[in-house]
Amino acid sequence: MKELRIGLLGFGVVGRGVAELLLAQEKLLRERTGVALRLVRIATRTPERAQGVPLGAVQVSGAVHQVVTADDVDVVVEVMGGLEPARSLLLEALQRGKHVVTANKALIAMHGEELMRAAAVAGRDLLFEAAVAGAIPIIKVLRESLAANQIDQLYGILNGTCNYILTEMRERGSSFDQVLQDAQAKGFAEADPSFDVDGIDAAHKLAILAAIAFGSFPHFSQIHVEGIRHVSAVDITWASEMGYRIKLLGIAKQDAEGVELRVQPTLVPVTSMVASVEGVFNAVFVRGDAAGTTMYYGRGAGAGPTASAVVADLADLARNGGKEATQRVAGFSTLLECLSSHPVRETAEWRGEYYLRLAVADRPGVLAEVTTVLARQQISIDAIHQKGRSDVAAVPLIMVTHETTERQVRAALREMEGLDAVRETPRFIRIEPGFV
């Protein structure tokens, strides 16, 4: 019986999940791969955490570097997170002839090119299914199952924390701050939630997906990132009344002129499939020229789902049977030497429908002033809503535009902000029709 000897870097929630899954499914994995997947070493800054976990003969230590250098390790699994020392450790592991499996989205999004080149030089594999959307096998799907497709659009709910917050805001009619506090109390959001709620985590994942879909290295800096802090209960209520839900989407589009990459709160029709993805679930929609639209749905985080993806990568390595099939599939799907960069379309050039929210004085003539600005920018209106209330200083004025460019929308909002009747900075949220 061949074996694949595994060294684990990190023993937090995910690391423990990986260790437990490898031990629990030892027989199943042997019967499916013909290889014994054997966990031999765990390195963690807190080795005491492993006490009480039935790990058998696995060596647990605080010496992280040892796992990378040990002769009895064929593959290093990195679930520590963070850019350093993870980056240096994985580069060294590859140089020392070990395969690498990582769940580290930030690392692949920021240093994917350097790591993938190092893997090619070393003739070893660098796999990262767990880096995007947890249990959803979107990396393998894009790289292998959709290999015959030119992909022109991809979008997804890539951050479970944001989707949970937006779902709760709608269901309970609560504000962002209230729901965030509750989510933190329940452990669904971090003490410092900015990585999630400001869209950075989703942008890391989108950078990776776009690289594979469009044939480039990941370019995190090309992504336009907006989080959900500015989404108000008013927006969610009005969106519902007009037949929309608000989701934080990662969106990647490509045409002959270039790519658009963005993470943003988005109005999607309530009847679209993506609108029904609720709570902590993730989903990714992909449009290919042959397959049409396909969709992939599941849990985007947690010990079990993430471990499922990590161990699937290990099973892939096991089935590669040693070195014969190494680098069987290129890391970003397209061969390194064929990857190219794509021009990025300026936000001003984006086209679409827009949801606009103003706070205006409730007096005659305001609507005429506002719509005159829109007319000057050649923006036509699909729907407009205002409920007058004479007892407050400002009332919400909600509008949905027909298709226009973001340049026109931004110019109009700047102009509106200068109007005397407009009491707060006007906000907009982009609308996507959803292609399912």
Add this chain to the structure above:
Amino acid sequence: MKELRIGLLGFGVVGRGVAELLLAQEKLLRERTGVALRLVRIATRTPERAQGVPLGAVQVSGAVHQVVTADDVDVVVEVMGGLEPARSLLLEALQRGKHVVTANKALIAMHGEELMRAAAVAGRDLLFEAAVAGAIPIIKVLRESLAANQIDQLYGILNGTCNYILTEMRERGSSFDQVLQDAQAKGFAEADPSFDVDGIDAAHKLAILAAIAFGSFPHFSQIHVEGIRHVSAVDITWASEMGYRIKLLGIAKQDAEGVELRVQPTLVPVTSMVASVEGVFNAVFVRGDAAGTTMYYGRGAGAGPTASAVVADLADLARNGGKEATQRVAGFSTLLECLSSHPVRETAEWRGEYYLRLAVADRPGVLAEVTTVLARQQISIDAIHQKGRSDVAAVPLIMVTHETTERQVRAALREMEGLDAVRETPRFIRIEPGFV
């Protein structure tokens, strides 16, 4: 540049789609696999169909057997359909050292064991992603992405024709026969629709999915198959009123005592994800012990989606790089020598909630007679609906049970059929809660 030389058996809608996709994506596939995927031969009973298709140097002939024997073919792609001569041709192709890619669900469901053993003896690959759910990569997902999961339940909408018919019946309030006629006129249903509407096509696919999920060869004969002919407009209306939709599902369950395999019209909650899969779309839901529930959605048929799956298999073979990685992944996921058979649970032992429809005389005492029968069978009722109309001979009486066994339900319905007030054979439809 390495090349993979392809011989195509069959040039119907799917065959033409495969040929066109290979030619259109030649550069893309080369940049993703490092291999030139070259279509060299097409065999079809109607070679004249290829006239006008720009096939370049591809040899088109009516000599089907030649593709299997030709020295310049590395892989035979079978998209003819039917059991023979497909089976004999593919066995011979394997014996002659060629890989095989097929979209033939009936063939894999009925002769999967024989073909897979032949592939193992020959040391060649037999791939069949396109056999189940078109563009949805459910075969690869089960075999590779969920390799670390023990799967206990799987269900799916596996036949687009049935899903289209049920969707139309609900939206238009029409009968099965009316909608079927329209679907035939539009080309969404075959002239002889029995393969689809009687559930056989879905059962072929379920046999394949269950084999991979549970680690056995496909056993078509173990599947309990019911089609949608008996689903009436009344059922659809009442299901809607009670918060359900009716879908034809393929369902596979496994526990320590055995497996349940069935294709059946099923009531699912309107709020469940599966209820929102409409029209010709397919979807598969899988529950694994690590990943939890994941779902896969897309077009289950058509030239593009099916060709996308066929060419994905070809890309896999190309990436295997000749013979080094052949038989990298076992055909039914688990190694041939580790596949086992599972005892099948009798329908009488199935447990669940049931929807019951009776046609009864509209007179006093009927409800008492019917509910007495249920009480005698220890079946408790969750909901009951009857609308009296004195001007007709019989009115529908609709009931939903709490969880019970199918033995009890069948015994109760037999007894009810003997009642004087019951005017037609009582019908039942099983209810599944849907695990998303």
